[in-house]
Amino acid sequence: MEDIIEGTAYVLGDDVDTDQIIPAEHLVYSLSDPEERKNYGKYALSGVPVDGAGLPDGGKNFVNEGRFESDHKIIIGGKNFGCGSSREHAPACLKIAGIKAVVAESFARIFYRNSVDGGFFIPFETPAQMIKDIRTGDRLTIDVAKGELTQHSEGSSKTWPLKPLGEVSEIIKAGNIFEYARKAGLIPSAKSAG
Amino acid sequence: MGMTLTEKILADHSDQDTVVPGDNIWIDVDVLMTHDVCGPGTIGIFKEQFGAESKVWDKEKVVIIPDHYIFTSDTHANRNIDILRAFAKEQSLPYYYDVGTKDYKGVCHLALAQEGHNRPGEVLFGTDSHTCTSGAFGMFATGIGNTDAAFILGTGKLWVKVPESMRFEFTGEFPPYIMAKDIILQVIGDIGVAGATYRAMEWAGDAIMNFSMEERMTLCNMAIEAGGKNALIPADEKTEEYVKQRTDKPYKIHRADADAKYCFNKTYNASEMEPVVAKPHSPDNKAKVSEVAGTKIDRSYIGSCTGGKFTDFLAAAKLLKGKKVAVDTFIVPATTEVEKDLHEKKWEGETLIDIFKNAGATIGEPSCAACLGGPKDTFGRTHGTEVVISTTNRNFPGRMGSKQSEVYLASPYTAAASAITGKITDPREFIK
Incomplete structure (x- = not known):
C-alpha cells in the first residue's frame, strides 16, 4: 500500500454503475493474460454518458483513443459508486487503467468489497460532497495515513478529510484477502507450487 | 435479543x-x-x-x-x-x-x-x-x-x-x-x-x-x-x-x-398497489404505468432471470392470445425447462409458444441474451435509439447494448400490453 498517492482527478457523478465502468460486451477478455487484459484499461469507463464523462464539463475521455492507460490516477465520485453487477472486471479495469484510489461519498457494497478483497486500489469514502468542487484534471495528493486529500490549485490548496478505512484497513494493508488470510493463519502461508 | x-x-x-x-x-x-x-x-x-x-x-x-x-x-x-x-x-x-x-x-x-x-x-x-x-x-x-x-x-x-x-x-x-x-x-x-x-x-x-x-x-x-x-x-x-x-x-x-x-x-396494503415502471435510466425512477401511458415504444422484451420464468410468459400469453404485436417483441425463456414448458403447456387450448408466434413475436434461445447487452450479435440487443419496455432488471445507460437506447422496466403484463399497442399501456386495459 502506498503512503502517498498523487495524480490528477477524473470526476464522475452519482450512481456510476458497473455497466458504465465496463460495458458488458467487453467482459470477454482474459483477466490473467497480460496482453489481453490491457483491453480492460482501453475500455475503462467507456460506458459513461458523454455529459458525465469528466465533470464539470463532460466530454473528456478517461482513456485517450489508442491508449490502454488513463492520464488520471484518482477518481472522484458521488454517491453509490459502482452500483449494479458483481463483475470484478469493474474495479480491475480501473486498476489496469492506472487508478490508485477512488474517492466517493458512498460505494455500492459489492464494488467496495471487490476493490478491497482484490487489492485493486483504495476505496475512500468522504464525509462531504466533492464532485462540485474538484474538477477533472485538478492535481491531488492523498495522505493515506493521515486520511486526507489535498487539492492543489495555483497558489493555494484545500484539504479534505477522508473517512477512516476502519475494519477493512487490515486487508488493504496486507494487499488483498489472500495475503490477509495468510498473515492471519487462515490459509497456508506460502502459495503452493505452480 | x-x-x-x-x-x-x-x-x-x-x-x-x-x-x-x-x-x-x-x-x-x-x-x-x-x-x-x-x-x-x-x-x-x-x-x-x-x-x-x-x-x-x-x-x-x-x-x-x-x-x-x-x-x-x-x-x-x-x-x-x-x-x-x-x-x-x-x-x-x-x-x-x-x-x-x-x-x-x-x-x-x-x-x-x-x-x-x-x-x-x-x-x-x-x-x-x-x-x-x-x-x-x-x-x-x-x-x-x-x-x-x-x-x-x-x-x-x-x-x-x-x-x-x-x-x-x-x-x-x-x-x-x-x-x-x-x-x-x-x-x-x-x-x-x-x-x-x-x-x-x-x-x-x-x-x-x-x-x-x-x-x-x-x-x-x-x-x-x-x-x-x-x-x-x-x-x-x-x-x-x-x-x-x-x-x-x-x-x-x-x-x-x-x-x-x-x-x-x-x-403496505396489497390491494392498493398499481402497475408501475422504472423509467430510463435508473431502476428507482418509478412511475405508475398510468402516468407514462401512451409513451411510444419500439420494442418489447420479455426474458432474463427477472422476467423470463414460466409464470412471466404465462402472464404475457394471457394478454397476447389472439392478438398481434405492434412492435418488435422478443421472447427469451430463461432456461431450457422454461423453453420446454412454452412448447408443452397451454393457455385456453393453445401452447404458449404458438400464442407468441401467432402474435408475431420472435423467440430466442435460453440465456441472459440482451438483458445486459453483450456481444454485438446478441439476440434482442439494442444498437441505436430504441425505446424498449422490458421485463429485465436494469435500465442504466447502455445496459441493453446502446448508450442511446431507453429502457423502461416493467412487469410481463405491462410489457405484453404495451407490445400489443406499440405504446406503454396499463395492463388493466386488457385484464378486467
Missing part, C-alpha cells in the same frame, strides 16, 4: 451462537455458483493463489452454469466456455451444465432453483449480483466478485459483515393485474437505488406468501437494485414442495425471532 432470518442463517454457518449487525464473521459456504463471464477469472485467481494442481474444497458444492454469452460468434466468449469445460473436467465437477449438450440450462438463478441447488437455511454465494434471487427459498444468498469466489473455491469459507435487516410487509391481497415485478419496482422507487445498501431485505405478509415460488424469486431478484446484500422470504409449504421435487438433500427451515430487530419496517 432475537435474531432476524438473515442473522439466524449466518450464525448457524459461523462458530458463534448469535450474531448482530456489524459483526465481521467467517462463515462456511454451502454452494458456490459461477458462470461464463466471471468463472474464467475466478479459476485464474484460484490457480494463481492455491496452485495449478489444487483441487476445489468440495466438488459437490461447486455449481457452474454458463448462461451469459452463449449463442454468439464472439471468439473470446466461446473461449471462456472452453475454460469452464476444461476446469469442470479437471476437477470432476458433477454440477456443470455444459453448452451444446442436453445438460445445458440457461440463466443461472433460475437453473439453481430448478436443479435443486436452492435449499432453505443454506448459504449460497455466486459471482453474479442477482444471486440474491435465491433468497426466495429462505436461504442466505448474495453476489461476490472473482477474488472472493476464488477464496471460497480454495477454502469453503468467506468473511461477511452481518447486515442490518429491513422488513417489508404486504397485507391483504394483490389485485389480479399486479405481479411481483410491480411490487419490487414500487419498493425500489420508495427507498432508492442505495436504500438497502449493506442491508438484508426481508419480505413478509399474506400477500407475499400467496406468491408462487417464481414470483417470490422475482421479488428477491432485484434487491441488488436497491443496493441490498440479500433478500429473504421465509420458507413455507410451497418452498418445501418445490425443493423436494428437485433434490433429496436435507435442508433447515429457520424462523425470525418474534423480538428480532429491524432497522426499517414498512407495511
Whole structure:
C-alpha cells in the first residue's frame, strides 16, 4: 500500500454503475493474460454518458483513443459508486487503467468489497460532497495515513478529510484477502507450487 | 435479543451462537455458483493463489452454469466456455451444465432453483449480483466478485459483515393485474437505488406468501437494485414442495425471532398497489404505468432471470392470445425447462409458444441474451435509439447494448400490453 498517492482527478457523478465502468460486451477478455487484459484499461469507463464523462464539463475521455492507460490516477465520485453487477472486471479495469484510489461519498457494497478483497486500489469514502468542487484534471495528493486529500490549485490548496478505512484497513494493508488470510493463519502461508 | 432470518442463517454457518449487525464473521459456504463471464477469472485467481494442481474444497458444492454469452460468434466468449469445460473436467465437477449438450440450462438463478441447488437455511454465494434471487427459498444468498469466489473455491469459507435487516410487509391481497415485478419496482422507487445498501431485505405478509415460488424469486431478484446484500422470504409449504421435487438433500427451515430487530419496517396494503415502471435510466425512477401511458415504444422484451420464468410468459400469453404485436417483441425463456414448458403447456387450448408466434413475436434461445447487452450479435440487443419496455432488471445507460437506447422496466403484463399497442399501456386495459 502506498503512503502517498498523487495524480490528477477524473470526476464522475452519482450512481456510476458497473455497466458504465465496463460495458458488458467487453467482459470477454482474459483477466490473467497480460496482453489481453490491457483491453480492460482501453475500455475503462467507456460506458459513461458523454455529459458525465469528466465533470464539470463532460466530454473528456478517461482513456485517450489508442491508449490502454488513463492520464488520471484518482477518481472522484458521488454517491453509490459502482452500483449494479458483481463483475470484478469493474474495479480491475480501473486498476489496469492506472487508478490508485477512488474517492466517493458512498460505494455500492459489492464494488467496495471487490476493490478491497482484490487489492485493486483504495476505496475512500468522504464525509462531504466533492464532485462540485474538484474538477477533472485538478492535481491531488492523498495522505493515506493521515486520511486526507489535498487539492492543489495555483497558489493555494484545500484539504479534505477522508473517512477512516476502519475494519477493512487490515486487508488493504496486507494487499488483498489472500495475503490477509495468510498473515492471519487462515490459509497456508506460502502459495503452493505452480 | 432475537435474531432476524438473515442473522439466524449466518450464525448457524459461523462458530458463534448469535450474531448482530456489524459483526465481521467467517462463515462456511454451502454452494458456490459461477458462470461464463466471471468463472474464467475466478479459476485464474484460484490457480494463481492455491496452485495449478489444487483441487476445489468440495466438488459437490461447486455449481457452474454458463448462461451469459452463449449463442454468439464472439471468439473470446466461446473461449471462456472452453475454460469452464476444461476446469469442470479437471476437477470432476458433477454440477456443470455444459453448452451444446442436453445438460445445458440457461440463466443461472433460475437453473439453481430448478436443479435443486436452492435449499432453505443454506448459504449460497455466486459471482453474479442477482444471486440474491435465491433468497426466495429462505436461504442466505448474495453476489461476490472473482477474488472472493476464488477464496471460497480454495477454502469453503468467506468473511461477511452481518447486515442490518429491513422488513417489508404486504397485507391483504394483490389485485389480479399486479405481479411481483410491480411490487419490487414500487419498493425500489420508495427507498432508492442505495436504500438497502449493506442491508438484508426481508419480505413478509399474506400477500407475499400467496406468491408462487417464481414470483417470490422475482421479488428477491432485484434487491441488488436497491443496493441490498440479500433478500429473504421465509420458507413455507410451497418452498418445501418445490425443493423436494428437485433434490433429496436435507435442508433447515429457520424462523425470525418474534423480538428480532429491524432497522426499517414498512407495511403496505396489497390491494392498493398499481402497475408501475422504472423509467430510463435508473431502476428507482418509478412511475405508475398510468402516468407514462401512451409513451411510444419500439420494442418489447420479455426474458432474463427477472422476467423470463414460466409464470412471466404465462402472464404475457394471457394478454397476447389472439392478438398481434405492434412492435418488435422478443421472447427469451430463461432456461431450457422454461423453453420446454412454452412448447408443452397451454393457455385456453393453445401452447404458449404458438400464442407468441401467432402474435408475431420472435423467440430466442435460453440465456441472459440482451438483458445486459453483450456481444454485438446478441439476440434482442439494442444498437441505436430504441425505446424498449422490458421485463429485465436494469435500465442504466447502455445496459441493453446502446448508450442511446431507453429502457423502461416493467412487469410481463405491462410489457405484453404495451407490445400489443406499440405504446406503454396499463395492463388493466386488457385484464378486467
